[in-house]
Amino acid sequence: xxxxxxxxxxxxxxxxxxxxxxxxxxxxxxxxxxxxxxxxxxxxxxxxxxxxxxxxxxxxxxxxxxxxxxxxxxxxxxxxxxxxxxxxxxxxxxxxxxxxxxxxxxxxxxxxxxxxxxxxxxxxxxxxxxxxxxxxxxxxxxxxxxxxxxxx
Numbered sequence: 001x002x003x004x005x006x007x008x009x010x011x012x013x014x015x016x017x018x019x020x021x022x023x024x025x026x027x028x029x030x031x032x033x034x035x036x037x038x039x040x041x042x043x044x045x046x047x048x049x050x051x052x053x054x055x056x057x058x059x060x061x062x063x064x065x066x067x068x069x070x071x072x073x074x075x076x077x078x079x080x081x082x083x084x085x086x087x088x089x090x091x092x093x094x095x096x097x098x099x100x101x102x103x104x105x106x107x108x109x110x111x112x113x114x115x116x117x118x119x120x121x122x123x124x125x126x127x128x129x130x131x132x133x134x135x136x137x138x139x140x141x142x143x144x145x146x147x148x149x150x151x152x
């Protein structure tokens with residue numbers, strides 16, 4: 001079982017670790033793979049995504065029963081749509097954390113007044129099957145991505 005954890009600024013080392021890990025970021029290969037997240041970017045990013053009162057943003061770490069950070073969930077509003085983000089750190093994949101995290105994200109979005117949530121997923125990303133199993137339907141697709149939507 002996993003829990004949500006609201007990170008503190010000093011906890012952003014974990015986000016940096018995930019974004020720099022090629023296995024974790026393999027889903028992002030269509031957009032360049034790993035992402036640099038140096039410490040000088042942490043404070044402004046934290047103010048936008050995590051601090052209370054930030055409209056249109058939600059961000060939490062996923063932690064396991066032992067207190068290990070195992071991934072992240074987030075949403076942000078883009079072009080009027082609530083866009084989902086679920087990342088499980090590669091060493092912790094295959095344990096059901098993605099399903100649990102997505103379920104917790106759906107609950108958070110609904111509690112914060114959203115009635116729909118979307119995600120644009122690379123066509124070769126195996127997470128598409130998880131999203132479909134969790135009730136997401138295809139809105140449209142391009143050569144590189146599938147836009148999925150779920151009513152919550």
